[in-house]
Amino acid sequence: MFWKRSYGLIMVGLLLVMMIALLLSGSRLFTDIEEEAHIEEEDRIVVGVSQLGSESGWRTANTESVQNAFTQQNGYFLIYNNARQKQENQLKAIRSFISQRVDYIIFSPVVETGWETVLQEAKQAGIPVILMDRNVDVEDESLYVTCVGSDFEKEGEKAGHWLERELVQRGVSGQSVNIVILTGTEGSSSQIGRSAGFATVAEKHNNWNILEEKCAEFTSTKGKEVMKTFLKRYPDINVVVSQNDDMTFGAIEAIKESGRTVGVDGDIIILSFDAVRGALDMVADGTINVDIECNPNQGEYLLRVIDMLEADETVEKMYYVEEDIFTIENVTEELLQERTY
């Protein structure tokens, strides 16, 4: 009896000792990993990225490019925030990056205005700010270090010049042409630049009638909605200029549902921007006449800029990414295979 009881006690005691030992070693193990992570983190460059949203295929590709660039293997610790199209969310994210004392702030400004105060705060905290994709409209350019993005005005001009050539080729350059324009987020660099660039070409042609220019927020749903109202209002549209592929997808749906046809063999000419994979497929099959490329792969460029800053080299105020223009003539099977976005 006694033997049995003391055996039981010994067993309970042993179990307790084992559990304590396990707990101790467990927590030690935990601390070790934490310490290691901490040390590694300290060596890494901490980057706070405020992405403006996830409105389009282009944006998804842009986010992926950034996330693939600022990896642990590349020596970075990335704090990423999606502002869901709201400037106030971007302001909040930037302020939180400042209070976390990140090494660099990167952000893609949803619109161009309203950034002075927060940029001043970042400057006072000594944190360099890099703009990606879109630009800001500030008097004091020292509020940001550099911008990696596209020449949106040039993109707009490319669209205009393509249309000039196309009308000549069709032998209708002397006739009146009715154009509608679907614009992206009002006040964003991409909207401002593309509108201005196209307008400079359009102004040279008295026979180009811009029937209406309306915001469809860079989304497919809005693109369809706005195109529907255009089709109801104007029975004689010849050309649609859509400032991104997502709006183009929606607009094409609306046009087809209305019984009209688009593209190379259709009666409405479609000009689009971005050249994401899905749209290039539609260029290849003749649904979209031309797509002005906007390159979302900006991660690599941003890495290079930070390398230069880390090496105390002077950087330029603006870095433009490389961009092409696509029609049925140059969208090859090979290009479609290679396209990563």
Ligand code: GYE
């Ligand atoms: O064209 C559009 C996106 O600013 C270049 O934003 C970017 C634009 C792009 O949502 O698809």
